[in-house]
Amino acid sequence: MSILEQKTFISSIHPFKNLTTDQIDTFVENMDIVYFKENETVQAQGSLPQTLFFILKGVIQEKQDDEVLSIYSKNEIFDSISLIENYSKNSFVTTEETICYTLPREIFINILHENQELENYFFQSISEKLNNNILHEKNKEMANIMIAKVKDAKIHKAVIIDTKRSIFEAANIIKKEKIPTILLKDELGEMYIVTDSDFRQKVILNRMNFDDEVIKIATKGLIYINEEDFLFNAQLIMAKHGVKRVVVKNDKDEIIGILDQISLSSFFATNIFSVSNQIVKAETVEELKEASLSFIKIIKSLNAKGVKIEFISKLINQLNKKLLDKLYKILAPKELYEKSCLVVMGSEGRGEQILKTDQDNALILSDDCAIKENELQKFTSKFTETLVDFGFPRCEGNIMVSNPYWCRKKSDFKDLIYSWINEPTGDNFMNIAIFYDAVYVSGDKNLITGLKEYLFKISSNSQTFYALFAKVILSFDVPLGFFDGFVFNSKDNKHKNEIDIKRGGIFIIVQGIRSLSLENKIFNTNTAKRIKKLVEIGIIEEEFAKELTMAFNFLTNLKLKSNLEKLDKNIEIDNYINPNNLNTMEKDLLKESFKIVNKLKKKLEFHFKLNYV
Secondary structure, eight states: OOHHHHHHHHHTSTTGGGOOHHHHHHHHHHOEEEEEOTTOEEEOTTOOOOEEEEEEESOEEEEETTEEEEEEOTTOEEOHHHHHHTOOSSEEEESSOEEEEEEEHHHHHHHHHHOHHHHHHHHSOHHHHHHHHHHHHSOGGGGGGGTOBGGGSOOBOOOEEETTSBHHHHHHHHHHHTOSEEEEEOTTOOEEEEEHHHIIIIIITTTOOTTSBGGGGOEEOOOEEETTSBHHHHHHHHHHHTOSEEEEEOTTSOEEEEEEGGGGTTTOOSOHHHHHHHHHHOOSHHHHHHHHTTHHHHHHHHHHTTOOHHHHHHHHHHHHHHHHHHHHHHHSOHHHHTTEEEEEOHHHHTTOOOSOOOOOEEEEEOTTOOOOHHHHHHHHHHHHHHHHHHTOOOOTTOOSTTSGGGEEEHHHHHHHHHHHHHSOOHHHHHHHHHHHTOEEEEEOHHHHHHHHHHHHHHHTTOHHHHHHHHGGGGGSOOSBOTTSOBOOOTTOSTTTTOEEHIIIIIHHHHHHHHHHHHHTTOOOOSHHHHHHHHHHTTSSOHHHHHHHHHHHHHHHHHHHHHHHHHHHTTOOOOSEEOGGGSOHHHHHHHHHHHHHHHHHHHHHHHHHTGGGO
């Protein structure tokens, strides 16, 4: 390699891109190149390490006695931890001919202490590492997408007039001020908005009198956002409310302008709003289907642009709920819609389902709903089949509205919940978990709220119930060995050298937090929001909550990354990942995440006294 190639090589390895030009020069001036044969020990267990290795070619195994803990390959480094601690607790052995650059320990340590960002990386907390990794993994060109604020975008001037002005006067003001929108304020301080499209669609098409008061074409109920808020939150708000603009205020609660969808175009290359608007305007099932087919494209685009997974989840969750709400309104008979509540459950209810995995939904009917049984069955079957056509697979456990078990009157659901609580079986605990995650989508929201309150009420007097509900986590092993090596299922030939990231990590966090939340009667369904609420009421320490949230996001992000790759290759989407396909930092952070999961398990064992039930 030339000197320029060496510099480029070093800068490509995270976190050394943070080195200054002089520091990179120092690295290059002090690096040597070494060659190792197959099965040669590069660094012995118990030795005092002298160099940092940069792998150019070959594969290195990190071993604890005969157990392989990690594998390092091209464009990876090892072992920074040993250099910092000045002791190698494991051995490093080649599995094939290997070529490495070596950097003396003294140079590495000196520059480590010179460079604040480098030092922060190697000594930062687990939660900070997990969070920073997610940021570094994303597209560098869009790093500003999560830090851009509303005030950074083009904000249209806010012109406020009184409601007594005529349509003609308002139109002239819009023309004079060269703005697409005007605000109205009445005597009571109530605000309204009129857009240029209102003049076209309401005035011209309806042949209104230009001397009529402009209030006749205004819209009430403005959506506000602070100028210091993130632009991405403005996108979320627009998607949620199905609006094209929000009114911007400063910290003094003064209106300073209007942010519209066009102003966001330079920051977002996806068609989130157009899809949301397409759903809102859809009048047929076919129009809805066309909108639903855009979801994968949106997910891939947001993921590639550096958007955090929790925001992708929120956006897709909003779109899914809009889609289901509209589909329900299109298909449901009037007598059913006005006397029922459609809910989604499981990961979709928690707002944590990104790719379309399966359907988890239920239908709660009010006790006075008079729809005939055959009409109800005809509708629920059509609803399920339509979602299948949209790309939402059937639930293997048949947890769908088309199953009469999950489509019944409120009083019948109460009887069901009572039996779940008082007849402790594996299936009943699973049903409680699924139902507790239920969230309103369409219809009468009070129906699901009332049933959640009933669930809290009848379960509140039994600590044994909560312990039994939480105990299922003991059936799930974290795939991490005693010496920090990954543990694989040797009996599973189909997934050899792979780990089930959901079973071994994500589910334990979800169920553990769900158990604590149910015990404390928390209405939130999202895992991160439940964690935040548990901190507020003093159940979980703030630092541990931060670690849990970051570990959960990291595991979920790895799962999404793996599934998107499988989707591109037309491979079946599942919960398995191969640690050997991860880079060094990802493998280390996966181990740290699993340690946090183990820590949660121990806390739950103590809290619920799981060893005694």
